[in-house]
Amino acid sequence: MTVLVTGAAGFIGFHVAAALLARGEAVVGVDCFTPYYDMALKRARAAELLRHPGFRLLELDFAEPGALAALEGTGIDRIVHLGAQPGVRHSIDNPLAYLHANLAGHLALLEFARHAPALRHMVYASSSSVYGANQRLPFAVEDRTDHPVSLYAATKRADELMSEAYAHLYRIPLTGLRFFTVYGPWGRPDMAVWSFTEALYDRRPIRLFAGGRLRRDFTFIDDIVTGVLAVLDRPPADDGMAKPGGSVSPHALYNIGNSRPERVVDLVALLEAETGLSAMVEEAPMQPGDVEATFADVGPLARDAGFRPATPLATGIARWVGWYRDVWRPRISGKGTG
């Protein structure tokens, strides 16, 4: 049987697909290579996956009506739906990209799941941003999530609600994972860990919002991948019992994070130590859509799937900088680390 991974050329999708292949699964990856960030990075991730004989790539936009018909006959029995338009700040200026990829796209995957004859489970990406300006820490899946502070967050919450309706109506086993600030090798250039590191090596200033006091639950990619696979292997039962998130249908919601918020200014210090460079800092006010702190309560995921985040920020940052300096940076023409 085959696992469909959407967003396979993206950061998390690439790692999840690689881990599935490594344990002997056949994987069909779907991606349409949106130009949101450096296309060369997405192509390089896809090229890595294509070296594996168990991997097939379909370049298509899953939000386009009928596009997923291309998957007919592929024998898909599980889905990890990670393709989306991410980014809180980008949703201020480009709202329609979120309507397309995150709303129409998510519905297209639910419809595909509904009609896939062998489907056993679909795991999909939600986000810590659904908690909006929630003041209660850590964020728990039982907390209210009806006050998003960005359109991105609103689309992710809408995905959870659409999923609930489909789990209720069609009894499709669905699990939503609320990711907390994921970082690591092959990461995302629009996120702080990458953009700060790049600025350090380029000798450019780092833009530090709100004096660097904002706290984020930075989560290393390997911990995320372990959690995604553990969840994928445990579809929620259709037993009428309440699941994390409150559903009595086969639909569970979990936080997946390091459960240890760190100040952004401390992230900068770790990056300085690891690169041996000192940061030039450009102060900027807190941005619309930003929140003060994120902090995952991962109790339900620990209980149901044995999830234990195993990578302290200092360890993960050392691994990240090592990859960026020794693997990625030398591939970009004209950029060195000296």
Ligand SMILES: NC(=O)c1ccc[n+]([C@@H]2O[C@H](COP(=O)([O-])OP(=O)(O)OC[C@H]3O[C@@H](n4cnc5c(N)ncnc54)[C@H](O)[C@@H]3O)[C@@H](O)[C@H]2O)c1
């Ligand atoms: N990285 C994080 O810290 C984080 C945090 C919270 C939630 N998430 C969510 O996790 C998921 C994966 O995020 P990521 O960091 O890997 O992002 P990413 O941008 O690196 O990957 C998403 C991939 O989806 C593809 N894609 C977008 N729209 C598509 C469409 N309509 N058809 C086909 N492919 C499409 C893009 O080309 C991209 O390669 C997303 O749903 C994101 O919202 C990520």
